[in-house]
Amino acid sequence: MSERPSKVRDRGASAPERREPAGRLARAAFPSGLSGPSSGGAVMQALGRIDRGPLLAVAAAIGLYAWLSVLEPDALSYQGFTLTLATTMPLMFVAISQLILVSLGDLDLGNGYSLGLANVVSAIILPKHALIGFGALALIVVAYAGMGALVQWRSLPAIIVTLGASFVWLGLALLVAPSPGGSSPAWLTSLANWNPPLIPLPLLVALVVAVLGTLVVVRLRAGVMLRAAGSNPAAARSFGISIGTVRVLAYTAAGLAIVIGGLLLTGLTQSGDPNASGDFTLMSVAAVILGGAEFRGGRTPVVGAVFGALALTLVSPLLSALSVPSNYQTGAVGVVLVLVIAGRRLLQR
Amino acid sequence: MSAATSSQYRRRLAWKQPWIWPLVGVVIVLIITIIVSGRSPASNIEAALQQGGIVVMLGLGQMFLITAGNGNVDLSMPGVITLAGFAGIDVAANEHSILLGLLAAIGVGLATGAVNVGLIQGIGIPPIVATLATGLILDSVILSVGASSAVTPKALHSFSVGRFLNVPNVAWVALGMSIIAAVLLHKTIFGRTVVAIGQNRKAAVRSGLKVRSALMACYLISGLCAGVAGLLLSAMTGASIDIGTPFLLVSIAVVVLGGSRIRGGRSNVIGIWVGSILLNVLLTLFYSLHLSSAYQYIAEGVIVVVVLAGAADREGFTQ
Numbered sequence: 001m002s003e004r005p006s007k008v009r010d011r012g013a014s015a016p017e018r019r020e021p022a023g024r025l026a027r028a029a030f031p032s033g034l035s036g037p038s039s040g041g042a043v044m045q046a047l048g049r050i051d052r053g054p055l056l057a058v059a060a061a062i063g064l065y066a067w068l069s070v071l072e073p074d075a076l077s078y079q080g081f082t083l084t085l086a087t088t089m090p091l092m093f094v095a096i097s098q099l100i101l102v103s104l105g106d107l108d109l110g111n112g113y114s115l116g117l118a119n120v121v122s123a124i125i126l127p128k129h130a131l132i133g134f135g136a137l138a139l140i141v142v143a144y145a146g147m148g149a150l151v152q153w154r155s156l157p158a159i160i161v162t163l164g165a166s167f168v169w170l171g172l173a174l175l176v177a178p179s180p181g182g183s184s185p186a187w188l189t190s191l192a193n194w195n196p197p198l199i200p201l202p203l204l205v206a207l208v209v210a211v212l213g214t215l216v217v218v219r220l221r222a223g224v225m226l227r228a229a230g231s232n233p234a235a236a237r238s239f240g241i242s243i244g245t246v247r248v249l250a251y252t253a254a255g256l257a258i259v260i261g262g263l264l265l266t267g268l269t270q271s272g273d274p275n276a277s278g279d280f281t282l283m284s285v286a287a288v289i290l291g292g293a294e295f296r297g298g299r300t301p302v303v304g305a306v307f308g309a310l311a312l313t314l315v316s317p318l319l320s321a322l323s324v325p326s327n328y329q330t331g332a333v334g335v336v337l338v339l340v341i342a343g344r345r346l347l348q349r
Numbered sequence: 350m351s352a353a354t355s356s357q358y359r360r361r362l363a364w365k366q367p368w369i370w371p372l373v374g375v376v377i378v379l380i381i382t383i384i385v386s387g388r389s390p391a392s393n394i395e396a397a398l399q400q401g402g403i404v405v406m407l408g409l410g411q412m413f414l415i416t417a418g419n420g421n422v423d424l425s426m427p428g429v430i431t432l433a434g435f436a437g438i439d440v441a442a443n444e445h446s447i448l449l450g451l452l453a454a455i456g457v458g459l460a461t462g463a464v465n466v467g468l469i470q471g472i473g474i475p476p477i478v479a480t481l482a483t484g485l486i487l488d489s490v491i492l493s494v495g496a497s498s499a500v501t502p503k504a505l506h507s508f509s510v511g512r513f514l515n516v517p518n519v520a521w522v523a524l525g526m527s528i529i530a531a532v533l534l535h536k537t538i539f540g541r542t543v544v545a546i547g548q549n550r551k552a553a554v555r556s557g558l559k560v561r562s563a564l565m566a567c568y569l570i571s572g573l574c575a576g577v578a579g580l581l582l583s584a585m586t587g588a589s590i591d592i593g594t595p596f597l598l599v600s601i602a603v604v605v606l607g608g609s610r611i612r613g614g615r616s617n618v619i620g621i622w623v624g625s626i627l628l629n630v631l632l633t634l635f636y637s638l639h640l641s642s643a644y645q646y647i648a649e650g651v652i653v654v655v656v657l658a659g660a661a662d663r664e665g666f667t668q
Contacts, residue, residue: 107477109598150654154657154658156657156658157611159422160605160611160654161654163598163601163653164602164650164652164654165654166598167598167646167647167649167651167653168646168647169650171647171648171650172643172647173643174642174643175641175643175644175647178643278594282481282484282485285477285478285481286478286481286482289475295477325493327489327492328489329489330485330486330488331489331490334484334485334486334489335482337478337481337485338468338474338479338482341478342472342474345473345474
């Protein structure tokens with residue numbers, strides 16, 4: 001199993017009176033096993049703690065890309081890579097947003113439509129009135145924080161709150177943009193289509209998100225609290241962690257990821273469409289599951305979610321290269337999902 | 350009045366029913382309808398029952414799964430609705446038999462339910478992911494067969510939009526299915542098992558209940574309900590590729606609105622009716638006001654969340 005952080009115990013035990021029960025509580029909060037401190041720098045330490053779960057998503061993404069490259073050698077070029085994977089960037093952020101909630105044991109069944117709202121706001125309002133546009137995007141983040149508060153303090157199931165919210169997102173998006181249209185602000189277009197030296201943008205974003213995200217989750221207090229709260233809320237609470245604060249902060253971060261994803265979507269598609277992004281909900285769930293997260297919470301495989309998103313994006317171009325009719329592409333995602341989980345279950349036995 | 354008698358008195362009151370607030374909502378919406386249109390809301394209620402009947406059938410299917418708790422839910426429902434519509438109408442038109450069409454639609458539902466059960470119980474995939482994957486696969490099947498659609502047989506269409514005693518036929522079918530569902534749930538060992546699983550799965554297993562086969566039956570029932578609803582819906586408006594899509598959210602929402610406990614262990618068939626009538630009289634009101642569908646979505650979402658937040662105190666959602 002994974003090496004669980006000695007750091008957790010150190011931080012948790014910082015208050016002297018908690019020193020004695022801290023170890024026991026840490027074990028309770030992280031039942032998946034603890035071992036001695038790992039050596040090396042922060043990144044190596046973080047890498048050492050990655051469990052095997054995400055490996056599958058990484059292998060799937062690399063394997064699918066290798067297969068695609070055999071069929072379409074152009075895919076290996078800088079431009080080919082950028083073109084093939086550009087659409088993965090919004091999904092990556094939606095998957096991160098989903099992952100944050102899933103690691104708390106919650107699930108967002110409305111993030112496709114909140115992404116759609118961020119998309120139309122940044123395509124319709126932002127180009128004309130930058131200030132109002134950013135204000136509206138900030139309100140999406142605030143609304144996410146509100147959902148977190150509602151889930152926490154009214155003890156509501158997140159699935160239903162986010163499901164209800166999805167109606168509201170869609171309605172608001174339709175008010176902003178009754179029909180698809182708009183444009184992307186120039187700065188956003190150049191940002192989403194930036195060609196960095198050497199590394200294609202989608203890969204650069206994937207690596208930055210994966211490394212930064214993992215560091216946040218493994219090293220920072222917020223990440224540790226997130227995992228503790230998701231893994232064993234009762235233990236985390238007696239550990240001095242306020243589950244409510246964690247949940248509200250987590251939903252805020254999730255909302256922020258959605259807004260970033262929406263901005264990127266606008267930058268890539270150059271327009272806003274309230275209905276176009278509904279599929280992102282299911283894709284984000286698929287990416288997170290591919291990445292090794294579990295619905296009961298407590299696991300936060302950032303690398304897995306990022307590469308899960310990459311792998312899922314690759315299904316469509318790969319099937320095109322194999323000249324499979326586009327009708328079968330969504331079905332293929334379903335089959336991949338089933339095979340991945342079946343494979344993981346077999347390995348665990 | 351002493352505290353004890355007052356609480357006994359309260360227990361007898363109808364407003365202790367979990368669906369009372371949605372019912373109040375229905376009345377409010379109907380009053381607004383009368384004020385706005387100046388006419389009797391009879392036609393609105395009728396329209397609400399037409400679409401609401403479909404929603405009730407779907408809600409019944411989800412209700413069994415949600416009652417069983419433990420994350421059981423059917424996300425493949427939109428796919429079943431759409432494919433059952435295509436298959437049912439195709440078979441009914443080609444074989445000139447509505448019965449065969451109905452069997453085809455039910456067959457699609459049962460087959461999907463069986464696949465779901467296989468994935469969940471055979472491989473151990475969490476229900477949300479398993480039914481999500483089946484739904485994605487169904488989407489592909491629909492896209493491949495959707496191009497070749499037959500014309501709805503006249504008899505089937507006129508049944509689906511027809512009325513008996515001024516109540517839409519669809520609502521009668523839904524009523525029949527609701528009665529069967531209520532009997533199954535409250536009067537049979539199967540039903541008690543489903544409730545027991547929702548309350549405490551471990552305890553249900555330990556006490557020797559047939560947990561696995563009960564769950565299997567729940568997924569088959571959910572597929573069956575979606576199959577029947579899909580055929581009737583497609584007969585009403587004609588089969589189309591995304592006819593089922595809007596119904597996933599609604600099918601789960603009416604179960605929650607109706608006061609079934611979302612984490613399982615308690616269910617309410619009458620509540621599903623109240624919930625789906627509420628959503629549909631609202632829809633009809635917005636339609637008659639010529640408001641954009643945007644406001645309708647916002648109102649539906651707000652209602653689901655507000656009703657849920659209001660109910661939370663009594664429901665005890667925490668596990």
